[in-house]
């Protein structure tokens with residue numbers, strides 16, 4: 001079968017129309033779309049289902065194995081997730097589950113929740129495999145497709161997939177999950193399109209701060225009520241940000257980009273090792289993304305006090321969401337926050353926490369395979385650069401069974417398109433999505 005873009009787009013739109021919305025509170029999830037999406041995938045990809053073994057894991061996650069023709073030592077794992085984040089309908093110009101095709105030519109785009117994150121990748125992988133099967137291609141090494149159903153919330157699906165692979169003794173030679181895209185202008189001074197491939201991701205943790213007191217009526221407040229004490233603790237955390245430093249994946253990103261920068265920046269980017277402390281202080285001025293690349297960040301998200309306006313709070317509470325830079329730990333960050341708060345009456349508890357991922361190498365065969373697929377399918381002028389992924393992905397569970405875990409979404413995205421992720425008007429240009437199919441084809445063919 002030769003690739004038929006119109007048919008691929010029709011299948012993509014059909015899968016985007018299924019509202020597989022996940023919620024942090026699993027009790028709110030409507031499981032019907034999750035049941036339906038599994039059935040629809042089976043119907044749309046007969047070739048794939050003829051050639052690959054299929055397992056449903058943890059209720060609604062999918063694990064496929066495409067048996068290799070040779071002796072498998074380092075199988076390839078392609079990841080994506082089936083769920084999407086909730087939508088606020090009022091803000092969308094086109095219905096979020098309408099998957100409307102808007103515009104024409106190079107501007108034609110599909111508007112839908114999940115068009116980028118992450119059904120863009122999910123369906124591009126399915127299309128790539130279906131095309132390769134139709135062409136009579138069989139991989140030399142095993143290829144696994146791992147599609148979790150609750151990446152945006154609990155991540156239990158991906159963990160169950162990792163457990164299943166570990167039980168079978170599978171040690172992947174290359175794992176590719178969602179991550180950076182092909183972007184322009186994400187790093188100041190770099191004009192060339194850059195494929196940002198995450199070689200590590202930050203850890204995630206949440207601390208709960210609690211202050212308790214006797215309560216009583218708001219007409220006779222104590223000198224230092226629980227709410228004020230909590231506010232002081234928050235202010236102290238805010239005033240003492242974690243120190244800025246250049247972690248190895250960030251240094252690698254800048255040194256890879258250095259040859260493509262203007263002369264002055266080239267010197268700076270190429271010498272971050274020497275300029276480390278200085279650069280770490282300057283980079284945050286370029287905005288929240290670069291700030292997040294050079295320090296562990298902490299921000300207060302939830303806040304609660306009294307249940308009514310005229311009563312004193314018996315407990316005042318805050319949640320501090322912390323993203324850990326490579327080299328930091330849950331334990332060390334908790335200790336630092338404790339020191340910053342410097343008040344033993346503020347209880348500090350770890351609600352949950354995961355340390356930063358190990359760092360995958362940005363040299364060697366797996367890395368070159370990704371870079372070659374980028375060059376061959378997404379543009380000869382595209383630079384492939386390692387970077388530190390700021391958000392968390394399902395791939396972090398795979399670091400337990402593979403030392404080559406990478407995070408890359410093979411679509412050329414504008415800044416506006418990137419900002420539509422998790423927000424309103426999420427959309428992907430059709431040309432950009434079709435190129436992504438070619439990327440996955442090339443990566444599988446080289447494995």
Ligand SMILES: [Zn+2]
Nearest residue numbers: 117118151178
């Ligand atoms: Zn995602």
